[in-house]
Structure formats: C-alpha cells, structure tokens
Amino acid sequence: MRIILSGGGTGGHIYPALALARHILKREEGAELLYVGTAAGLESKIVPEAGIPFVAIPARGYSRRLSQLGPVVKEFASGLARVQSIIRDFRPQAVLGTGGYAAAPVLLASIWRRIPVVLHEQNAIPGAVNRYLAPFASRVCLSFEASRPYFPRRARTVVTGNPRASEVAAVDRSESRRRLKLEADTKLVIAYGGSRGAAKLNQVLVSFIKSGWLPPRVRLIYVTGEIYYKEVREELDPLPGQVQLYPYLKEMPTFLAAADLLISRSGATTLAEITALGLPAILVPSPNVVNNHQHYNASLLAEAGAARLIQESEFNPRRLRRELEDLLREEALSRMAEASKKLGIVDSAERVYRCLQEVLRRDG
Structure with a gap:
C-alpha cells in the first residue's frame, strides 16, 4: 500500500491523518506513506516528529480580500506544480485528504491524474475543500452522521468517526x-x-x-x-x-x-x-x-x-x-x-483503513 496523506494548518486536520498513518503501518507490512503539507503549517513540525516522511509545498489559505487574491493564486499554482512532481516520483495508489488549504493542490492534482481519493471530514459542518471535491472522491469518510446532508447526493459518504479516537x-x-x-x-x-x-x-x-x-x-x-x-x-x-x-x-x-x-x-x-x-x-x-x-x-x-x-x-x-x-x-x-x-466510534481508524482497502480493490 502506497499512500499520500495531506491536510494541515491546524491540529484538527493533522492528528487524524497521523492516527490513520500509524494504523496503516500496523496493519500493512511494507506500507509506504508520504505526508504532503506546508512549511508554515503545524504539520511541518508534528509530522516529522511522528516519524512519517514529510514534503512541503507552497500553499496558503484563501482570503476574501481582493488584494490578497493574486498571491494566493500564484502560490496555489506553484503548489500544484510541485505536487505533480511529487506524484510522479512517489506513484501513490491512493491519496487521503483530511481538509485544510494544504490539501487542496494535492487532491486536485490526484483527481486530475485519476488517482483514487479518499476524504476525511472531522467537523459537523464540512470544510470548503472537502465539500467542493466530494463529488470527485472515491469515498468521503464522516465523523458525524449530521454532516451527510451538507454533501451532494452523489458523494459516496460513510460514517467512520475520527481516527484519533482509536488511539485515545x-x-x-x-x-x-x-x-x-x-x-x-x-x-x-x-x-x-x-x-x-x-x-x-x-x-x-x-x-x-x-x-x-x-x-x-x-x-x-x-x-x-x-x-x-x-x-x-x-x-x-x-x-x-x-x-x-x-x-x-x-x-x-x-x-x-x-x-x-x-x-x-x-x-x-x-x-x-x-x-x-x-x-x-x-x-x-x-x-x-x-x-x-x-x-x-x-x-x-x-x-x-x-x-x-x-x-x-x-x-x-x-x-x-x-x-x-x-x-x-x-x-x-x-x-x-x-x-x-x-x-464515540473507537474503531474509527480501522473503518477508514477498510475504506482505503475497498477503494484500492475497486479503483486502484
């Protein structure tokens, strides 16, 4: 199993991805994982400390101010180009996104290349990245049943809980x-x-x-x-x-x-x-x-x-x-x-892992 994980900015996006990464490494002998995030986000410190390979890309959060639109678009384009190179080198079988602006270039590049994408949403009200990309994902894993109505009907949603719960x-x-x-x-x-x-x-x-x-x-x-x-x-x-x-x-x-x-x-x-x-x-x-x-x-x-x-x-x-x-x-x-x-859903990490397995069997 060769998986790219991406999500960042705050711990809420990072810790579920790390919990799942540790679960995959327990369940899959020889699994290869790569975490893609930003140098400015907390992930640049937390992920390497957890022993997971990490690569930084240019990306920044969107702004409603027109004066900031140019730099955001420029950095997003740079991030997209960097991700293309990362994907060519790593050759992932699937990509897991846990939300946040850091994940957007990674997920878009993966969808464009027809690499299976699994999204994980931690909050009751979904974030913009997951909401917009859900129709193109192979699976959308939800922490709460209450999140389901916020996604398009065609999105393949499943309630898994948050993988962090399994560790705790x-x-x-x-x-x-x-x-x-x-x-x-x-x-x-x-x-x-x-x-x-x-x-x-x-x-x-x-x-x-x-x-x-x-x-x-x-x-x-x-x-x-x-x-x-x-x-x-x-x-x-x-x-x-x-x-x-x-x-x-x-x-x-x-x-x-x-x-x-x-x-x-x-x-x-x-x-x-x-x-x-x-x-x-x-x-x-x-x-x-x-x-x-x-x-x-x-x-x-x-x-x-x-x-x-x-x-x-x-x-x-x-x-x-x-x-x-x-x-x-x-x-x-x-x-x-x-x-x-x-x-609580204490077997959440296993549920998300099974979603990945199913996606790889069907779409990988």
Whole structure:
C-alpha cells in the first residue's frame, strides 16, 4: 500500500491523518506513506516528529480580500506544480485528504491524474475543500452522521468517526492516573485551548485561579498554548499547589484518560478524543473559525447531554465556578460520561483503513 496523506494548518486536520498513518503501518507490512503539507503549517513540525516522511509545498489559505487574491493564486499554482512532481516520483495508489488549504493542490492534482481519493471530514459542518471535491472522491469518510446532508447526493459518504479516537480509546485510565500520581478521591480537570492556545480561555482561567475558587480535592492541569505560556506563568506566580501549568502536552491521550472533566474549545480532534473516552466537558467554541464549525461540533455533544456549551461571550470566572460546582458531583459526571461514550466510534481508524482497502480493490 502506497499512500499520500495531506491536510494541515491546524491540529484538527493533522492528528487524524497521523492516527490513520500509524494504523496503516500496523496493519500493512511494507506500507509506504508520504505526508504532503506546508512549511508554515503545524504539520511541518508534528509530522516529522511522528516519524512519517514529510514534503512541503507552497500553499496558503484563501482570503476574501481582493488584494490578497493574486498571491494566493500564484502560490496555489506553484503548489500544484510541485505536487505533480511529487506524484510522479512517489506513484501513490491512493491519496487521503483530511481538509485544510494544504490539501487542496494535492487532491486536485490526484483527481486530475485519476488517482483514487479518499476524504476525511472531522467537523459537523464540512470544510470548503472537502465539500467542493466530494463529488470527485472515491469515498468521503464522516465523523458525524449530521454532516451527510451538507454533501451532494452523489458523494459516496460513510460514517467512520475520527481516527484519533482509536488511539485515545486504547489508553488505560488506571495506569494513566497512576502515572500522574492521582489519589482515588482527587478529581482531575484539564483546561486546554487547542493546539495553538486560546487568549479568551487563558484570560478567564487566570482570573478564576487567582480568585482561589478551585474546589478542594481537585487538581487542575492547565495547558496554555506555547505562545501564551510565559505570560500566564508570570500572572500566576506563585503557582497554587493544585495547579500544574504546561505550554503543550505531547502525551495528551494519557492526561485525558486520567481526567474527570475537560474545559476546552470544541475542535474536531478534541471531540473525537473525549467521546472515545466518555469524558465530560465544558466546551467554549471559538467564534473565529470558518462556518462557526466549533459551535456546531459542541452543539452535537450538548444536545446529547455529553457536554456543557458556553458561548465565549458568556464565559467568565463566575460562570466557570458555577459549572464546576455543579458538574464535579459524582452523579453529574457519571451521566455526562455515559452520554459522551455513546457518541464515540473507537474503531474509527480501522473503518477508514477498510475504506482505503475497498477503494484500492475497486479503483486502484
């Protein structure tokens, strides 16, 4: 099996592709994988660290400003030319795209060359690249059933879940809590603003911690995002004993498996992780994303009773205090955990892998 993977810009597009890549390498002896992304995106750092071969192409996100249209088109054309060369050299049997502007040149070149394309959509509201290219794809793998109406009828959609869920579901909770030295009666709350951090969440969390409102027998692991870490560390000096501060967590699945509650944005990867584990959450969708997709992601969980949704404009220290007092009761956590677990698809990586196998048998 020789596969090109592409998707990038944010962790939401990258982590599902990497989870699938690791699953393919387990299932297919001698599989050859190549990840194509941009030098400016997070993928240029994360993918090589994961041990997956990586090649960068020129590409940038589209802009609604006419003054930016020329550079975007020029870079897209350069990226398309570079992809043609990559395809000639690597000779992929299929291409998997997980969305984001980085994937567009790769997918278009593959479709033009009649190479089978499989798309994976992480969000409830599909992104532009996946939506426009779905009619030309051999398969469109969805994380949510609710996404299906947004695609053309002729698109070959199938609900697989998000491959990241498979990796997280395999982590043992008891072992994770032992590694983090958590006592049985200690509740672990994780606060996390996504792969880049979130200014508003940091502002509220800093005020909340400084107010001394963290309940007893609760440990807070607070992930600031690398660009905010120094500022937050200075604001919280001296750091309360109940709080551990990190710029970024490489072993996020271990921490999530040990947790009792998550406070976070509602990116697609985060939702895949928490539903795989049955982890209750307070979700604060970012208002600064295309199509407001984080709101729709969070709504799916909130409507199922698996999370509390708080709009960013309503998120403040007092509201957070009330939510924690309400949710950190055992019966409340149990109800939310059960509802969350029902939404998880823990064999997602295998489902997407089987889609690839089927496409290769039929179209490869």
